[in-house]
Each structure stands twice: as structure tokens, then as C-alpha cells.
Amino acid sequence: MDPADIARLLQAHLKRVGCDPGAADGAWTAPSQKALDSFNRYAGTKFDVKVASLDALDAVRARPDRICPLVCARGQKAVGDRCVQIVCDNKFVLDAQGVCQRRPDPSPQKPKAVSRHEPSPRAPSAPASSEGGKCHTYGGKQYWQ
Structure with missing residues (x-):
């Protein structure tokens, strides 16, 4: 041959x-x-x-039958002499190792405790002059003299 x-x-x-x-x-x-x-x-x-x-x-x-084990692709499993897709129930998801794991809870997580700060006090405005000033408006802004 x-x-x-x-x-x-x-x-x-x-x-x-x-x-x-x-x-x-x-x-x-x-x-x-x-x-x-x-x-x-x-x-x-x-x-x-x-x-x-x-x-x-x-x-x-x-040899009349299979000798070597069936090797399936990721996301598949051997069933008899064939590879079939692994299907998980609704509340489960397929992980990287090909195992169905419980799906993470989709509900939003509570935010962590947040410290509340009091607003900073405003800077004191300039004291009014006892002399009395004049007010001018220029370009939409007011100015004191």
C-alpha cells in the first residue's frame, strides 16, 4: 500500500x-x-x-467503539456521543468554566453612607457705607461707588 x-x-x-x-x-x-x-x-x-x-x-x-474521550467546545457538554450547547435556567448564567451560576441580583444597590456637609457660610457682604453711595448699572451689572 x-x-x-x-x-x-x-x-x-x-x-x-x-x-x-x-x-x-x-x-x-x-x-x-x-x-x-x-x-x-x-x-x-x-x-x-x-x-x-x-x-x-x-x-x-x-476497535469497534470510541476510544478517545469526546472533547467539546466552551459552552458545550458531552451527551452520549455528541456535544450539545449548555443551557441554563432563567435565574442562572453560564460562567467562563461552563458551569451555570446564579445570575447576579439586578436590583440597584443601596448607596454607601454619605456624610452630609453643612453648606459653607457665605462671605459677609461689605458693610453699607454710612456715607451713602451711588449705584450705577453698566452692561447689565450694578456697581456701587
């Missing part, structure tokens, strides 16, 4: 048992090697991950 055909078949069977190698294109790249490494870990095998071999193909082909 052609090495690319072996790689393509091995990739297809790795995907079938849940060890996703990416595209089944016959190119034995890092994602394919990582998938075979996962298969080795969960199946208890020790195949060389750097090459797509007939022995590895036979071993993966012999």
Missing part, C-alpha cells in the same frame, strides 16, 4: 474512534500524530506516532 493511502485510512479510523486527526487527506502531520498519541494513551498501545503504519491501522480498525 502507498504510505499516503495508509495515512488516509488511519486518519479516517482515528476519527471514527474519537481521536480526531483533522482532515483525512493522507498527509501525516502534527494533528494526525497527536491523534495517534491519544489513541496510544487511551488504548494502552505504543505505536510510533511519527509514521502511519499498517500495525497502527490494524489496531485502530479493530
